[in-house]
Amino acid sequence: MDYKFNTQSIERVGDISPKEFKRKYVKPQKPVVIEHLTRDWEALNLWDFDYFKHIAGEITVPLYDSKPITANYKYNEPQAKMKFGEYIDLLQSEPTDLRLFLFNLIKERPQLQQHINFPSIGLRLFKSLPFLFVGGKGSKVFMHYDIDLANILHVHLYGKKECLIFPPSETKYLYKVPNALKTNDSIDFSNPDFEAFPALKFAKGFRTQLHPGDTLYMPEGYWHYMTYKTPGFSISLRALARRPKHLAEALYNVSMMRLKENIMRKFKGDSWLIYKQKASIKNTHKALNIS
Numbered sequence: 001m002d003y004k005f006n007t008q009s010i011e012r013v014g015d016i017s018p019k020e021f022k023r024k025y026v027k028p029q030k031p032v033v034i035e036h037l038t039r040d041w042e043a044l045n046l047w048d049f050d051y052f053k054h055i056a057g058e059i060t061v062p063l064y065d066s067k068p069i070t071a072n073y074k075y076n077e078p079q080a081k082m083k084f085g086e087y088i089d090l091l092q093s094e095p096t097d098l099r100l101f102l103f104n105l106i107k108e109r110p111q112l113q114q115h116i117n118f119p120s121i122g123l124r125l126f127k128s129l130p131f132l133f134v135g136g137k138g139s140k141v142f143m144h145y146d147i148d149l150a151n152i153l154h155v156h157l158y159g160k161k162e163c164l165i166f167p168p169s170e171t172k173y174l175y176k177v178p179n180a181l182k183t184n185d186s187i188d189f190s191n192p193d194f195e196a197f198p199a200l201k202f203a204k205g206f207r208t209q210l211h212p213g214d215t216l217y218m219p220e221g222y223w224h225y226m227t228y229k230t231p232g233f234s235i236s237l238r239a240l241a242r243r244p245k246h247l248a249e250a251l252y253n254v255s256m257m258r259l260k261e262n263i264m265r266k267f268k269g270d271s272w273l274i275y276k277q278k279a280s281i282k283n284t285h286k287a288l289n290i291s
């Protein structure tokens with residue numbers, strides 16, 4: 001991985017006790033990859049694309065691509081829908097930027113629940129929300145943080161994936177788009193243009209490459225950008241944000257932010273989205289005194 005950003009490699013541990021995990025990573029809100037947390041998961045051996053096609057090929061799934069959104073779409077509305085089996089055929093036959101994002105496959109196929117074990121790691125994980133993420137070779141998940149600012153265990157189960165992440169402290173350098181949880185659409189985080197986006201030079205982040213069985217702990221509100229080096233999938237387990245500031249933002253995001261966004265898109269159309277892109281640059285440069 002050859003990111004131009006100022007990054008350090010995310011620490012890796014094999015096994016870790018809940019006490020040590022809390023002390024070394026949750027309390028200081030530091031990311032870590034835990035290599036053996038899911039050693040006993042049947043999903044690691046059983047789940048692959050053929051298996052998903054067999055048990056869930058007929059389900060219609062929402063898909064997202066990498067094109068900037070237009071005002072015709074509501075907040076987080078998928079750009080495409082397809083039978084899961086057809087999508088699997090597509091990503092196995094050619095590179096595609098179509099991704100399955102935050103999909104609760106276990107709700108659709110509850111028998112899958114028995115193949116995963118919620119780890120005892122000192123986080124109170126939501127048992128009903130193991131979300132599935134799937135991507136084709138080369139697909140990229142734009143830089144964002146999650147609406148609930150949860151503590152996330154991102155369990156990688158198949159393929160190879162690269163992760164570039166930044167703590168919330170770096171938001172001021174990342175050209176955050178107003179009333180959204182993403183950065184300016186024109187930034188290519190695989191090859192950033194520091195002339196056009198000079199504040200990015202100051203951002204300090206972390207990177208790693210995930211292989212099947214790796215669990216990435218992403219603390220509250222961490223920005224993340226993922227690149228699928230091969231077709232692959234992961235699931236994420238989440239626990240509520242603990243910091244009052246983050247909890248308050250999570251509540252605001254799921255209620256007001258989303259609502260405001262849908263109203264503005266409806267009444268102002270694409271000019272609202274264009275305004276926000278420009279504002280992400282203007283606000284960042286103004287706050288940092290960059291002319």
Ligand SMILES: O=C(O)CCC(=O)C(=O)O
Nearest residue numbers: 133134141146154226236
């Ligand atoms: O890896 C992916 O496809 C997206 C992961 C993600 O955005 C998340 O875990 O919140």
